[in-house]
Amino acid sequence: MSAITQGARHPMVTDISRATLGLIQGRRFKQDAARYVDSYEKFMARVVELGIGVDEEPPTSGRNEYRLSATEVHKGIGGKNWYYGTVSPACIDCRTGACSKTVFHTLACNRDCFFCANRNQAEYGHFTKSVNDAEKELEQADSGSGYTSLALTGGEPLLFPEKALSFFQFAAERYPGAHKRLYTNGDLLTDERAAQLAEAGLNEIRISVKIDAGGEAAMASTLEKLSLAKRHIPSVLVEMPVIPGTVETMKRLFLSLEDRGIDGINILEFLYPWTNGADYAAQGHKLKKKPYRVLYSYNYAGGLPIAGSEDACFELLEFAAAKRLKLNVHYCSLENKLTAQIYHQNATARLMPHEVLSDKDFFIKIARAYNTNAKKVKKYLDKVAPGSYQLAGDYLEFHPRHISGLTGIDEIALTCNVVERTNNGSQMREIKIDLVTPATFDYASDI
Known part of the structure; x- marks a missing residue:
């Protein structure tokens, strides 16, 4: 890192x-x-028609940024991400997307999270039933300069464990210098699979922790999967959105990750994925007053940012710095996820x-x-x-x-x-x- x-x-x-x-x-x-x-204003009027409200309170993120500037928390290049400790090399590559590629075999998943944005993916229905040729997609997208970062995501990639394993074997042989990572909810990860993935060349695994349902018991189960991964895979991270109202639970998660020697956590801005507006409204969630700094037709399928999530992420960064944790903490905002498209179009x-x-x-x-x-x-x-x-x-x-x-x-x-x-x-x-x-x-x- x-x-x-x-x-x-x-x-x-x-x-x-x-x-x-x-x-x-x-x-x-x-x-x-x-x-x-x-x-x-016309764009926001259309969004509100989907059933979710807009927060009219003045944003406080600027004040939080000022407070963080006096701590060991650093602002990333471009000012769209913040971190305590260090950042995965894959996250650095993601900013431009140059020589970086993320692929999937399936968009099917064994979970059904209300905030999941996969339904916004092109051909979502098709790829919940059919398998994508991830290796072929990699080769076709290769401009000739190869890759420095590669990732397999989903859906849930471990629904097809043998394909996941063969993908990383292929990537290690074809692109030996690339940093290779896997995104998973961890439910289907076993000790044997973790060892096989590491042997196949997997550098980093990112496991999501779901704390909106199931409470501490669900979190404890995922923590065991993280410890299992840590026995085999060089870098083990958590990656998850921060839902407003969960800060205290997140702090306990940070301390649990610290105790287990987990390398880091990527905390993401919680997004509204253009669907389930009634569910969001029922839970009291509202959109940021200005979801995009620059209004444009972005390809990123994640959705629009929820008010309060960024403030919660800043509070968690401050917590990690105050506790002087060894755990690396990286906050990735929606704006940070949009830069690669603009770079690709303009560079x-x-x-x-x-x-x-x-x-x-x-x-x-x-x-x-x-x-x-x-x-x-x-x-x-x-x-x-x-x-x-x-x-x-x-x-x-x-x-x-x-x-x-x-x-x-x-x-x-x-x-x-x-x-x-x-x-x-x-x-x-x-x-x-x-x-x-x-x-x-x-x-x-x-x-």
């Missing part, structure tokens, strides 16, 4: 919502920003001089000035960077690195863009506008 670190500075980019739209002074700028505010784009690929969220960022501000920016850039901008009607687009050098300008638009590929080629699409003030903008932190 290896650590990844970033400072705790808060970004100076204003997210434009209905509440902050009035901060924009320029009429044309405000009109452009309002289009995205309207789109987000190979040929950028214009006024465009930059963010190394934090992988959106292509462009600075924009409107009307009289556009004239001021043009005058400045003609002196310091001639030809580095693009004029388009009543606005001017330029590279964000020049924002902090501007004087006498109170507002600049910062756009988020993605490259989309169709049968007719590729095109870049703007999907969000933020507000920045040149006097407080810091390129290294805010892009």
